Amino acid sequence: MLIYARFHGRGGQGVKTASRILGNAAHFEGYYTQDFPIYGAERRGAPVVAFTRISDEPTPIPERGYIFNPNLIILADESLLNDPIVNPISGLQNSGTLFINTSKPVDKIFINRDDVRIVVEDLIDLSLKYVGKPVLSTSLGAVAAKLTGIIRWVSLEEGVKEELLEIGIRGEMLEKNILLAKACFERVYPTPLPIPKLAEPRKIVKINWMPVDLTIPEIRNVGNTRVRKTGNWRIFKPILNPEKCTRCGICVIYCPEGVITMTDNGLEIDYDNCKGCLICFNECPVKAFNYIREVEAA
Amino acid sequence: MSKTKLSTIKDLLGEDYVVPGTPLCAGCGALIILRLFHKVLGGRVVWVNAAGCVTLMMVYPFAPLKSSWMYTAMACAPAGAQGIRDALDILIEKGRIPIEEDLKVVVVTGDGAANDIGLQSTSGAIHRGLDFYYLCYDNEAFGNTGFQYSAATPYGSRTATSPPTPLIPEGYRGTKKDLFEIWRAHKPPYVATISPSHPMDVVRKIEKAEKYRGPKLFISLSPCQPGWLIDTMDAIKVAKLAVETGVWPLKEAVYGEVRHTFIPRRLKPVEEYLKIQGRFSHLFYPVKRDDVIAKIQSEVEEYWRAVYAREIGKEDAGIS
Ligand SMILES: Cc1ncc(C[n+]2csc(CCOP(=O)(O)OP(=O)(O)O)c2C)c(N)n1
Ligand code: SF4
Ligand code: SF4
Ligand code: SF4
Ligand SMILES: [Mg+2]
Numbered sequence A: 001m002l003i004y005a006r007f008h009g010r011g012g013q014g015v016k017t018a019s020r021i022l023g024n025a026a027h028f029e030g031y032y033t034q035d036f037p038i039y040g041a042e043r044r045g046a047p048v049v050a051f052t053r054i055s056d057e058p059t060p061i062p063e064r065g066y067i068f069n070p071n072l073i074i075l076a077d078e079s080l081l082n083d084p085i086v087n088p089i090s091g092l093q094n095s096g097t098l099f100i101n102t103s104k105p106v107d108k109i110f111i112n113r114d115d116v117r118i119v120v121e122d123l124i125d126l127s128l129k130y131v132g133k134p135v136l137s138t139s140l141g142a143v144a145a146k147l148t149g150i151i152r153w154v155s156l157e158e159g160v161k162e163e164l165l166e167i168g169i170r171g172e173m174l175e176k177n178i179l180l181a182k183a184c185f186e187r188v189y190p191t192p193l194p195i196p197k198l199a200e201p202r203k204i205v206k207i208n209w210m211p212v213d214l215t216i217p218e219i220r221n222v223g224n225t226r227v228r229k230t231g232n233w234r235i236f237k238p239i240l241n242p243e244k245c246t247r248c249g250i251c252v253i254y255c256p257e258g259v260i261t262m263t264d265n266g267l268e269i270d271y272d273n274c275k276g277c278l279i280c281f282n283e284c285p286v287k288a289f290n291y292i293r294e295v296e297a298a
Numbered sequence B: 001m002s003k004t005k006l007s008t009i010k011d012l013l014g015e016d017y018v019v020p021g022t023p024l025c026a027g028c029g030a031l032i033i034l035r036l037f038h039k040v041l042g043g044r045v046v047w048v049n050a051a052g053c054v055t056l057m058m059v060y061p062f063a064p065l066k067s068s069w070m071y072t073a074m075a076c077a078p079a080g081a082q083g084i085r086d087a088l089d090i091l092i093e094k095g096r097i098p099i100e101e102d103l104k105v106v107v108v109t110g111d112g113a114a115n116d117i118g119l120q121s122t123s124g125a126i127h128r129g130l131d132f133y134y135l136c137y138d139n140e141a142f143g144n145t146g147f148q149y150s151a152a153t154p155y156g157s158r159t160a161t162s163p164p165t166p167l168i169p170e171g172y173r174g175t176k177k178d179l180f181e182i183w184r185a186h187k188p189p190y191v192a193t194i195s196p197s198h199p200m201d202v203v204r205k206i207e208k209a210e211k212y213r214g215p216k217l218f219i220s221l222s223p224c225q226p227g228w229l230i231d232t233m234d235a236i237k238v239a240k241l242a243v244e245t246g247v248w249p250l251k252e253a254v255y256g257e258v259r260h261t262f263i264p265r266r267l268k269p270v271e272e273y274l275k276i277q278g279r280f281s282h283l284f285y286p287v288k289r290d291d292v293i294a295k296i297q298s299e300v301e302e303y304w305r306a307v308y309a310r311e312i313g314k315e316d317a318g319i320s
Helices: A015-028 A123-131 A137-148 A153-166 A171-187 A250-254 A279-283 B029-041 B053-057 B077-093 B111-117 B119-127 B179-184 B199-209 B232-244 B270-274 B278-283 B290-312
Strands: A002-010 A032-037 A047-055 A072-075 A097-101 A117-121 A236-240 A260-263 A266-269 A289-293 B045-050 B068-072 B104-110 B132-138 B190-194 B215-221 B250-254 B257-262
Touching: A002 A015, A002 A137, A015 A032, A015 A047, A015 A137, A015 A153, A072 A137, A097 A137, A117 A137, A123 A137, A123 A171, A137 A153, A137 A171, A153 A171, A236 A266, A250 A260, A250 A279, A279 A289, A279 B232, B029 B053, B029 B104, B029 B132, B029 B199, B029 B215, B029 B232, B045 B053, B045 B077, B053 B104, B068 B077, B077 B104, B077 B119, B077 B132, B104 B111, B111 B119, B111 B132, B111 B179, B119 B179, B119 B215, B179 B190, B179 B215, B179 B250, B190 B199, B199 B215, B199 B250, B199 B257, B215 B232, B232 B270, B257 B290, B270 B290
Parallel strands: A002 A072, A072 A097, A097 A117, B045 B068, B045 B104, B104 B132, B132 B215, B190 B215
Antiparallel strands: A002 A047, A032 A047, A236 A289, A260 A266, B190 B250, B250 B257
């Protein structure tokens, strides 16, 4: 049996750690395993990808590199589901499993495939309940381990412990995470996964010499990042109570993104790009901001 | 280049030169200081940047700046600044561009580039008297590559390359390089430390620096959410505590003469600053390392005793 799992989420949600928890659990189960993220330029809140390969065969896993044809996809953030750049379900094998962390029921999830199994759970809710933080490493790792169908609870427990100890989570917090893992492990059930398609041997692409002025990128369009709409990074959304606001301007200066503007009618917030850091909420001297959990993607 | 004086926060709410949509982390301290710095300098700026987190603002084909930007290799941003300054001077001298179109040349790098890899090229540029600004955003590690320790990492901090272990339970064992003093030793017209938590202090310092020709150098504390292991909403809160505990003094030096621009009446215990950051959590759990915390506290106090003695004539003024 080969499990080729691909994790999609946002930086800081715990996708990389989840892929490692799955890798650890498989290792404690006695399987060959690989886990690795894409090392990229994007940051906390930005889309990220990580991978885990597991094999219960007696020989090591033959492949290296990114997984293009997974049989299991773990999506940490539903807002990425239909993002054309992330395209999280690309390459998912016929009859593979797609797990989505969402507060929606499965019949409210729309994708243009009817040959895959979709599993949903609201892991943010569970994580908030058990550990008090919207970090998904443990819950995603636990769900993924269960969905492989070949990992037992004892191995997962070991896997969670080893990974979290390594990143400095101990004591009571570790215990809370174990309880969270157990709850997640018990919530989903596996169905058999298809055999993943192995990648074709790589071709070497020859690149011809080019003059330096053609190979150095130049950007002549200034101030165009606005179109990237980082608003879908948010987990929490700041809400202003205009009645309380004294228009002191402090939040305008402290907002890292510059999405708060002072107008003649008071503050305007560009939710298309607000990343939901909540510095405005934390620093407003009169507590004019509140926040709510983001459920629909911006 | 006359400008109206900026005297309150409300004067700072005008045009912004960094638009939203950058790939920097939610709640990034470097972005807060960069945005503010740009606001005060105005739009006629060319940035020269060495590799670090801030470089990621420019990911082809996207740019959040309304001004210009050049990327250099990590060791040589100040050398890049020299090239641009010279080119501008020559173009103006030859009448190819009018003097009103002159640009301020501003180097922006992280602490890794400033303290380690790019130190010699900065020293060269200061020594030559290059007319430029330098903004070092100090997140106290090599942030972009995964938070490895740099020469600016403080004693006791966990980083990817200084994890607390049974053998070295306190995390990073080195001490933070004193970049302010290294730069000041060159006696440039202006060098200052700043913090995003104190915007009017930043404004007054830039306005003061603008009057001088030559190197104008700034080191900003720069809370880094994933590296410091703080909540995304806490960048400003942590920066304020750094200043109020005396860990991050706000000061300036004009041609080498030092003056503190904020003197805490009573220093808060450093513990308040340390305990809200995950990078110091091993000093509190599983056993509290009173010895390490006391060492950090006593170094801060030693620093401030000298400052209190020199600047207000009473050595233990703010020390309880
Ligand atoms: C000569 C050289 N060495 C290493 C690197 C890899 N590198 C890119 S960014 C970076 C970290 C820079 O740290 P710092 O200057 O503190 O900026 P930060 O990442 O913290 O923003 C490193 C080591 C490089 N680009 N060039
Ligand atoms: S900090 Fe608070 S009071 Fe001041 S402008 Fe912002 S919301 Fe209004
Ligand atoms: S949460 Fe507040 S401070 Fe953070 S990006 Fe949004 S508006 Fe700005
Ligand atoms: S790693 Fe730190 S400095 Fe870099 S973008 Fe994130 S918060 Fe900013
Ligand atoms: Mg740094």
